[in-house]
Amino acid sequence: MHELPATAPHHTTTMERGSFALARCSCGWSGPARRSRDRARTDATDHERAPSGGDVPA
Template identity: 85%
Template sequence: MHEQSATGPHHTTTTERGSFAVARCTCGWAGPARRSRDRARTDAADHIGATDDRDARAQGRP
């Protein structure tokens, strides 16, 4: 997995493989395979939230 620059946007998608759903991001991140589509979407939202927090810290914001 590679990290995207602090200034680049993250865009997530959720795809299905059989009975599993996987969240992925343009930065290369991928969540675990989930049987619950809602949980895969939550994984994606958590990833976006974590990257927003990390980006804010990198720019010196609390």
């Protein structure tokens, strides 16, 4: 278990799971499984830019 300060930057990575790719963040967030690694990276970037508003529908 890692303890992160509240001000920790969102450090995202992408990981592959079978034929899917998904984004993960150091805050514990993880994105949906994508068929494309590009998509997963987009999810990661989106989360870094808007960590607390990512789940709000447009």
